[in-house]
Structures are given as C-alpha cells and as structure tokens.
Amino acid sequence: MKPKEIFSLIVRLIGLLFLYDALKAVPNAIASICLVFPHFFFRNLWPNLFLIGWPLLVAYWLIRGAPWLMRLAYGEQTKEEAAQGPKPAV
Numbered sequence: 244m245k246p247k248e249i250f251s252l253i254v255r256l257i258g259l260l261f262l263y264d265a266l267k268a269v270p271n272a273i274a275s276i277c278l279v280f281p282h283f284f285f286r287n288l289w290p291n292l293f294l295i296g297w298p299l300l301v302a303y304w305l306i307r308g309a310p311w312l313m314r315l316a317y318g319e320q321t322k323e324e325a326a327q328g329p330k331p332a333v
Contacts, residue, residue, distance in 0.1 A: 247317050251308055258305025265298035 244252075272291035 247313075250316060251313065254305055254309050254312060258302045258307075258309075261298045261302035261305060265295050265302060268295050268298070 268291075272287075272295055275287045276291055
C-alpha cells in the first residue's frame with residue numbers, strides 16, 4: 244500500500260470512531276428528552292441534537308475521505324493523473 248492509501252484508511256477509521264461516538268450518545272439523549280413517557284422536554288432537545296449532530300457530521304466527512312484534508316496532505320491531483328490511474332511500482 245502507498246502512503247496516500249494508508250493515510251486515507253486512517254482518516255476513514257477515525258471517521259468510524261466519530262460515528263461510534265455519535266451513536267453511543269443516542270440512548271442517553273433519548274432518555275434525557277423523554278424522561279417520562281407522556282412528557283417531552285423541549286429544553287433538552289437542542290443540546291442533545293448538538294451532542295449527536297456534530298460527531299455525525301465529522302464522521303460523514305471523514306468516512307467520505309475528507310477531500311480537503313487529503314488535498315492539504317498530498318496536493319492536487321490533475322485530471323490526467325486521475326485518468327491514468329495508479330502508477331506501477333518500480
């Protein structure tokens with residue numbers, strides 16, 4: 244594997260960690276919003292959505308490959324290089 248592929252894999256694994264963190268917060272968020280079944284506490288809704296939402300957004304960006312981060316780390320890839328595919332190892 245090339246260093247760029249390894250870095251991309253690490254970025255995606257970190258994205259999975261953020262996804263796990265967001266999903267781990269869901270039961271606690273539901274429990275604090277609906278303390279008693281017929282009642283719904285709106286004051287707890289926005290903080291809990293934020294608690295779940297930002298890790299989900301970061302996870303989505305990282306799992307997609309974090310294009311901005313990859314360009315920052317490895318520079319731009321021209322259209323010709325992308326069309327040629329990977330270069331053979333020497």
